[in-house]
Amino acid sequence: MYQPPSSKSGTTGINRLIASAFGVRLVSDVPERLTRSPIPYRPNARRRARIDAIRDSGVLFIHVPKNAGTSVCHQLYGTQIKHETVRYYASVAPDVLDLPSFAILRDPVCRFRSAFAYARSGGTRDRAVARPFNARYRAFSRIDDAIDHLASARSPFDVDHIFRPQSWYLNDAQGACRVDRLVPYHEIxxxxxxxxxDGLTDLPRLNRSSAPAPLVLSPRQEAFVKDFYAEDFALWEEITSPASRPCSGRRATS
Incomplete structure (x- = not known):
């Protein structure tokens, strides 16, 4: 006897079709894709509310995944602003880029190790890996499985946020970092x-993964990570070199 699909499975199927139509895996990436195309896009009410929360706070935080951003969003905005990029804001709410802004930047190798452990576990008790990637990521048995996944990706849209370059969130269409302050992860x-x-003095640690056994990358694997995340390494070296200031102004002119 035929059983109609549940509303949840039906919604999942619809989301999959919508995402596929725009060449992405995550339906939440459709707005990001549209803001990088000539097609006009206006954020829905939920997204407009998140932008208003940023305006009300007077500060823009770019939430780079796997960099403790969940806790920062909770303290700053009382809600999660998701992993929106500088290019998204430049398209839908360019005024927020005029606010003081900051982001947390992490050593790319350490971040890759954290992302791999998070992927294999399917997420944390606070948040799961997105459904389109969950089963594949939980099936990773070795670091090379993640590397093969990244190597075959045609664009950042082909991988989950946890593996996307940090620079993808921070750089504008010309490749310039549009965030005023980049704070090293170890300075949280x-x-x-x-x-x-003041609200960021004592951060709750939300969406925190349990400490996994240290992952050791082979020289070949580390070389791939350094090449794949080359722009991230450039930013990381800039803010952590002995000659650099702890946080440097980097507002670009358009």
Whole structure:
């Protein structure tokens, strides 16, 4: 006897069709794809509410995945602003790029190790890996499985946010970082002092993965990571080199 699909499975199927029509895996990536195309796009009410929360706070935080951003969003906005990029904001709400802005940047190798562990576990108790990637990521048995996945990707849209380059979120269409302050991940405990925002002094640690056994990359694997995340390494070296300031102004002119 035929059983109609449940509303949840039906919604999943519809989302899959919508995402496929725009050449992405995640339906939440459709707005990002549209803002990178000539097709006009206006955010829906939920997205407009998140932008209003940013305006009300007076500061823009770019939430780079796997960099403790869930906790920062909770403290700053009382909600999650998702993993929107500088290019998304430049298209739908360019005024927010005029606000003081910051992001947390992480050593790319350490971030890759964290993303791999997160992928294999399917997420954390607070958040799961997105459905289109969940089964494949949980099936990763070795680091090379993740590397093969990244090597075969035609664009960042072909991988989940946890594996996308950090620079993808921070750079504008010309490849310039549009964030005022890049805070090294190891300085999170000083985030309130660095940004001058009292609410970030004692951060709750949300969406935190349990500490996995240290992952050791072979020289070949580390060379791939350094090549794949070359722009991230350039940013990382800039803010952590002995000659650099802890946070440097990097607002670009358009």
């Amino acid at each position: 405990d000083r985030l309130g002092q660095i940004t001058g925002l």
